[in-house]
Amino acid sequence: MKARPQKRTKSVPPTVNAVQPSAPLRREVILLAVCVLLLCGIYLGKAYNMDDPLVVWTAQRIAEHPADFYGFEVNWYGYNTPMMRTDLNPPGAAYYTAIFGVLFHWRESAIHSAVALIAVVLILGMYWLARQMGGEPLPAAAIALVSPGVFVSMGTVMTDLLMTALWVWAVALWLRGLDEANSRANVLSGVLLGLAVMAKYFALSLIPLLLVYTLFFGRKRWIRLVWLIIPVVIVGLFDVYTRRLYGTGQIQAIAGMMKEYHDLYSINLGRKLLTGLTFLGAGTAPVLFLAPWLWRRAGRIALWVGAIAAALITVALQQSGWQVGEPKISFEWWFWPQYGLWLLAGIHITALMVVEIWTQRDRNALLLVLWLGGTLFYCIFMYHFVNIRVILPALPVIVLVCARRLRRLRAEMKAPAPALPKPAWIALAASLVLSLCVAQADIKLANSAQTAAERIAPEKRSGNTWFSGHWGFQYYMQARGAKPIDAKHQEFRLGDTVVTPINATNVFFARTRIKTTDQSFELPVCSWVTTMRPECGAGFYADLYGPLPFAFGPVPPERYLVTVLGRP
Numbered sequence: 428m429k430a431r432p433q434k435r436t437k438s439v440p441p442t443v444n445a446v447q448p449s450a451p452l453r454r455e456v457i458l459l460a461v462c463v464l465l466l467c468g469i470y471l472g473k474a475y476n477m478d479d480p481l482v483v484w485t486a487q488r489i490a491e492h493p494a495d496f497y498g499f500e501v502n503w504y505g506y507n508t509p510m511m512r513t514d515l516n517p518p519g520a521a522y523y524t525a526i527f528g529v530l531f532h533w534r535e536s537a538i539h540s541a542v543a544l545i546a547v548v549l550i551l552g553m554y555w556l557a558r559q560m561g562g563e564p565l566p567a568a569a570i571a572l573v574s575p576g577v578f579v580s581m582g583t584v585m586t587d588l589l590m591t592a593l594w595v596w597a598v599a600l601w602l603r604g605l606d607e608a609n610s611r612a613n614v615l616s617g618v619l620l621g622l623a624v625m626a627k628y629f630a631l632s633l634i635p636l637l638l639v640y641t642l643f644f645g646r647k648r649w650i651r652l653v654w655l656i657i658p659v660v661i662v663g664l665f666d667v668y669t670r671r672l673y674g675t676g677q678i679q680a681i682a683g684m685m686k687e688y689h690d691l692y693s694i695n696l697g698r699k700l701l702t703g704l705t706f707l708g709a710g711t712a713p714v715l716f717l718a719p720w721l722w723r724r725a726g727r728i729a730l731w732v733g734a735i736a737a738a739l740i741t742v743a744l745q746q747s748g749w750q751v752g753e754p755k756i757s758f759e760w761w762f763w764p765q766y767g768l769w770l771l772a773g774i775h776i777t778a779l780m781v782v783e784i785w786t787q788r789d790r791n792a793l794l795l796v797l798w799l800g801g802t803l804f805y806c807i808f809m810y811h812f813v814n815i816r817v818i819l820p821a822l823p824v825i826v827l828v829c830a831r832r833l834r835r836l837r838a839e840m841k842a843p844a845p846a847l848p849k850p851a852w853i854a855l856a857a858s859l860v861l862s863l864c865v866a867q868a869d870i871k872l873a874n875s876a877q878t879a880a881e882r883i884a885p886e887k888r889s890g891n892t893w894f895s896g897h898w899g900f901q902y903y904m905q906a907r908g909a910k911p912i913d914a915k916h917q918e919f920r921l922g923d924t925v926v927t928p929i930n931a932t933n934v935f936f937a938r939t940r941i942k943t944t945d946q947s948f949e950l951p952v953c954s955w956v957t958t959m960r961p962e963c964g965a966g967f968y969a970d971l972y973g974p975l976p977f978a979f980g981p982v983p984p985e986r987y988l989v990t991v992l993g994r995p
Contacts, residue, residue, distance in 0.1 A: 459554060459568050460547050463581075466572070467543035469866060470582040471536040476873035477959075477968045479584040480902035481514040483528070483538070485521035490529050496521060497673065503897055505914040505933050511673050515681045517665060519625035520586040538584055545592050546581040552595035553823055559602045560791045562830025563837070566847045570717070571826045573855050575977065576710025576815045578862035579869055579958070579967065586627045587816045593623035594630055595823055598794075601637050604651060617657035624658045625665065628681065629805065629820065634658060636797050643790040696808065701740065701770065702974040703807045706818050708772025709976050711825045713858035714779070715772040720851045721779070721832055733774040741767035761980045762964045769975060776825050783828050791831075799824040813970040865977045868953035869967070875950045875985045876900035876928075882948065883926055883989065885909035890922030890992075896931030921993040929986040930960065932969075946991075949984040957982045 475483060481503070488510075489496050496518040497511040504513070524538060531537030550568050557567035571577055580588050597619040604612030616637075623630035634655050641652055666676040708715065718730055741763055784796045802821035810817050833847065847855075880903035885892035892909040894901070901911060909926070919925070927934060956979045958967035963980055966972030 455565055456551060456554065459550055459565075459572075463547045463550050463572060464543055466578070467539070467546055467581055469863070469870065470539045470543070472874075473539060473582055473870045474535060474873045474877035475584065475899040475902050476869070476876070477583065477585070477898050478514075479899060480897075481510075482521050482524055482584050482586065483533070483902065485510065485514060485518055486525035486528050487533070489518065489521055489525040495672065497669075502911040502913060503901075503933070505895065505912065506916075507913065509673065511669065511675075511677055515677065516586050516627050517625045517677070519622060519627075520584075520589050523589065524584060539582065542581060542584060542588065545589050549577070549588065549592035549595060552592060552599060553826060556595055556599040556602075556823070557827060557830040559599050559606070560795075560827055560831060561834060562827055563833045563847065564830070566833055566851075567826050567830035569847075569855055570711075570713050570829055571823065573713050573859040573862055574711045574822060574826070575858075575862045575865050576706075576819060576822050578859075579866050579977075580815060580819055582866055582869060585816065587819045590623050590627040590630050591820050591823070593619050593626060594633055594820055597623060597633065598637070601640075605641065610651065613651045613654045614657075617654035620655070621658040621661040624662055628662070628678070629817075631658065631662065632801055632805070636794060636801065639797060640790055640794045643793065698974070699807050699813060699970075701744075702813045702970050703803055703818070704773025704777070705766060705769040705974055706773075706813055706815060706970070706976050707776055707803070707821065707825070708774075709769040710815055710818060711776065711822055712769075712772065712861055713855055714825055714829055715768075715775055716854035716858050717829065717851055718775060720848060721829060721836075726778075726782075729778065730775060733778065734771050737767050737771035737774055740770060758964050759980065762975075762978060765978055766964070766975060779825070779828050779832070783831070787831075795824050795828055814966065814968050815976050816968065864956055865958060868956045868977070868982075869958045871952045872957065872959060872985070873899055875952050877903045878950055879928070879985070879987050880904045880907055880909075882950075883907075883909075883924075883987070885924070888924050890920065890924060892924045892926065893919070894926040894928075895934045896928040897933050898931060900928055900931060919992050923992045925990040925992065927988040927990070929988065946989045947986060948989070949986050951984045952982060954982050955979060 481501070484499075484501060485496055488499055492498060497509065497514075499510050500507045501510050501513050502508075524541060527537050527541040550572050553571045554564045554568040557564040597616045600612045600616035600619065603609060604614075604616060620630060620633055620637075623633070637655060638652060641649065662678075666678055670676045714721075719727070722730060744763075744766070780796055780799060784792045799821050802818065802824075806813055806817040806821075876899040879900060883892065883904070885904065885907045892904075893912050894904050894909050895912045897911075904926070905911070912925070956977060957963050957965045958977050959965060959969075959972050960978070960982060961972045963978040963982060964973035964975050965978040966974070967976040
């Protein structure tokens, strides 16, 4: 008896199988890119702020002398210093800025558009790296985008966002090269890591992280470690070039400046550790908002214990009379609930990291823990200030831990479940509102310095106009012909005008026997939230201004003192 022939099933062409899973991926990538660009649109009218002028001045120098990027002096600390000793970063971000500056005549909107492209690269890198490390990619990208630390940094021209974006992609490509035995991905990762180092030297710390990760991967991949020499060669060649060009290497200058800062500022490591936790918690606020979906019952109970601990620490600090600034400023009552909230957020993040390494114990968890630990160690124990700029490279770690945890909790459910429940998306929307409020406050603070320069109008005054204070105010005053005060060699004349911003760094009040006429004016900023104000305890760019990156409460206006020396 003949066997019946089996019925042949119609095979599906491999092209169909390849297209179907990639179509949602393309839609999500396009959606993320569009969202980032739309949100970054709020920064197009933002003036330069904080250390933005250092990057812009270097970019303008590069446009005229591409090979002599730091061949000029700048008065940033109250006296002239070589630019190489003032901006202790390599010129990678300045070269990128110079391209857009030359093409679009140095308009602020064009420079911020260039930064928006970096933001797109960072968020898409978070999406890709979350997929690479077994996490939920779309929630990871969304959490990163709506985190205040990341979102507000998208409105700066400084080096940190560029370094972090290149860092994330370097890690993603290195992991892909090891997982898929793709040597080209490892080579490209080494190149991106070299570019990240040329944006900021801190990216060198990624080399030992990838080294440890590769050693845990297995001996078959150890040969790939040779590509980690690419950033080392780049830094070595750059240091040799700067030594020949300027007589000294920049890395040596960095070591000297950091020692000077440590000698200048007294550092309380205990309070600095707490400040690091509050900056970490506030910088990734959506992680605390998502806590109900990141823990089971036991974890939620532990979270309440952490809340009690945060409250006790906050009360103890309040009773001790914690003060900041010179002269010392005490905090109002409305500061302390915010401090306790973001301290709890920092404790929550610490608990997430401990559970991640304890439960997973894989090479990805090890990489994330070393990544976060190394960044925080540098920020708290080595760097002289705690600020979002230094902590920014650590924020992707927290996002990735959340993405991996969401994927595991989703896999434990018997019924199909979305990557993130609808109420959790509402929590992310609330975090976006928070980030927009903080960003708007930072924009108004930056624009107030530009408005002050326009109101003072140095070009219309008969005598010289001198000023102290820096940040964006210096950029716009110098653009109008005013000159910064040289604290070492300064001579005033009759008819000169001296302008002193009250809320600024490196402020020098004019001391002269010439008869003076003092005037002052105030400029309103966001009246209920701020990023840099010692009275409010907000120090987004330097914790010398406060132990929180942003603070809600009554915010005084920006005040400027205008002194006319005698009669013209």
